[in-house]
Amino acid sequence: MPDTGPLTGSLTGPVEVVGAGLLGTSIGLACRRAGVEVLLTDTSSENVRTASGLGAGRPREAGDVPTLVVVAVPPDHLGRVIADALEATEGTAAVVTDVGSVKSGPLAAVAGHPGAPRYVGSHPMAGSERSGPLAGSAALFDGRPWAITPHAASDPDAVEVVERLVRLCGAVPVWLTPEEHDRAVARTSHVPHLLASLVAGRLADGPENHLALSGQGVRDVTRVAAGDPGLYGQIVSANADAVVALLAEVRTELDRVIEAVGGGDGDGLRRVLERGVAGTRVIPAKHGGPPRAMGSVWVSVPDHPGELARLLADAVASEVNIEDIRIDHDPGRPVGLVELVVEESRADHLLVSLESRGWSAHR
Amino acid sequence: MPDTGPLTGSLTGPVEVVGAGLLGTSIGLACRRAGVEVLLTDTSSENVRTASGLGAGRPREAGDVPTLVVVAVPPDHLGRVIADALEATEGTAAVVTDVGSVKSGPLAAVAGHPGAPRYVGSHPMAGSERSGPLAGSAALFDGRPWAITPHAASDPDAVEVVERLVRLCGAVPVWLTPEEHDRAVARTSHVPHLLASLVAGRLADGPENHLALSGQGVRDVTRVAAGDPGLYGQIVSANADAVVALLAEVRTELDRVIEAVGGGDGDGLRRVLERGVAGTRVIPAKHGGPPRAMGSVWVSVPDHPGELARLLADAVASEVNIEDIRIDHDPGRPVGLVELVVEESRADHLLVSLESRGWSAHR
Secondary structure (H helix, E strand, C coil): CCCCCCCCCCCCCCEEEECCCHHHHHHHHHHHHCCCCEEEECCCHHHHHHHHHCCCCEECCCCCCCCEEEECCCHHHHHHHHHHHHHHCCCCCCEEEECCCCCHHHHHHHCCCCCHHHECEEEECCCCCCCCHHHCCCCCCCCCEEEEECCCCCCHHHHHHHHHHHHHCCCEEEECCHHHHHHHHHHHHHHHHHHHHHHHHHHHHCCHHHHHHCCHHHHHHHHHHHCCHHHHHHHHHHCHHHHHHHHHHHHHHHHHHHHHHHCCCHHHHHHHHHHHHHHHHHCCCHHHCCCCCEEEEEEEEECCCCHHHHHHHHHHHCCCCCCEEEEECCCCCCEEEEEEEEEHHHHHHHHHHHHHCCCEEEC | CCCCCCCCCCCCCCEEEECCCHHHHHHHHHHHHCCCCEEEECCCHHHHHHHHHCCCCEECCCCCCCCEEEECCCHHHHHHHHHHHHHHCCCCCCEEEECCCCCHHHHHHHCCCCCHHHECEEEECCCCCCCCHHHCCCCCCCCCEEEEECCCCCCHHHHHHHHHHHHHCCCEEEECCHHHHHHHHHHHHHHHHHHHHHHHHHHHHCCHHHHHHCCHHHHHHHHHHHCCHHHHHHHHHHCHHHHHHHHHHHHHHHHHHHHHHHCCCHHHHHHHHHHHHHHHHHCCCHHHCCCCCEEEEEEEEECCCCHHHHHHHHHHHCCCCCCEEEEECCCCCCEEEEEEEEEHHHHHHHHHHHHHCCCEEEC
């Protein structure tokens, strides 16, 4: 379904949030910010107390009737809690959604349920390295993609209610079927994470003096592998079919690489590398725009407070939009390196402009 | 060998740079900045003209006698050009080094040569997405690790000359044997790059609508895979033994992951993920300090010129050292997200401080 622009109507509460952890509390805070009533439930009464103390809603009481139930519990419990929510709201028009990372499993748990048309899965592409209600924030979803995954029997009105929630939270809706969603996250999230873990695992095995040569590349590749193994294990296990299918492709390609490198087949190796280059070019620009060619300008920045801010001010004065920044500084040295990532067509201009302002820079 | 601190003496020229591309020209510029005479040679006379025009040295003439020859040619030509340099300087005390990404192959090419003691390999961990002399910069090596790889027969005086070059270029010396170096870069660079290419290759195969869910994770994992396939293919091929040995380990682990995910073995999957977490923790802090726990603060930043600089100024005023910055902004939205990475112990302080200055932020 195409994005037809923001809906005009707003979300009518009360919204019940089941599971007052990071995501649930953040959704509660975003709803309250918009003036929507929020009812909180959690198997931990302390989580409910903390989340309501933060202003994410009030504890649900007997007699409360939600118009939307948002299930935000750990992956292993999703199916059961969604089914429970459909039972509990039977005879009402309440919509039930969840914010789990995998969508086929929860759907299977409600298939055949008379309330299934009121269920529409969803998945915000947002998180934090921290968990629990204290990490919650109304700003968590600002500008993030948020998948909405209607199934064949989903009521169109229910889909619209979930879209209102997504927009209220400041996120960007992306519509996919549950099966497509799961194949998509296997490709864009689960398999990249598992391979990053394999790369990082080799570092754990390596002699310490080898690691001194670690550069930005290996830091980038392994960054996601630092995530919580318990939670991530649940997520990957819940998407086993799509993940295994893709890992089998990776294995075939890996065999091809081993054969090419071991056998001195430079052309075969080059084909794999070229396919990789093509892959980096199809990742959409952040938030779905067409991919743009990016270039970097490296600047040596004295390690004094305020120098980085001065550099940014000079970059702004150069009228170049900074797309990304990486800082590489050594506490033992008086100078740090700052990489400014900008549109390729603007990189030379930025370089000249910064040099004219007295910065030592290169591309 | 431990780093015993900067040498007191400086490098005595003339330094001959063979290959006036990105690295050669940058070394020439750094030497000239320090007042050291530089002689340039290249199979392309245009490269020599361009590099000398930039101030990286002067064309080598008959009768010039270098004290140090720096070979900076493409990987496939290293061994031959290093041997040629030893021939050309026979009977002198000239030291020969190279800046290639792999060290065992070039060494094999000079083993048994009477001049072999005058050869000491090296490898600066620096580069650019661009190539050629025009991309050269005296600042290219500032603060970067630069491996020095003496072999069993290397003359200690020759090792010292190479160390002087490394320090003159502003880089941080890291001593390794050639074999250790090659195993180290297989682990920290070549295998991470190849696996990033495999992940990116799967994206190239994927339907476009799946890619809308791409987040920062897959961007990080695949970033290095955008590098030049021709050059990278040569580098990996030159390090085939170490790369294949490590890829075989990856393959064994990959089989284990496929079996664990496909067979519902949550504990087996978790062990792989935990090993990955351990790996991310042994990567040294930038420039070799002990790893430190990092935390992130996300800030919503209005998309107006100067707002980013104002945020940086406020972060500096909070007296928190910003280790890294990531920007996630959507041209179609009025607000961008900026991730500030700081020491974990300082993240809460930064959050409170920024909020008190009116920023919408979360962890």
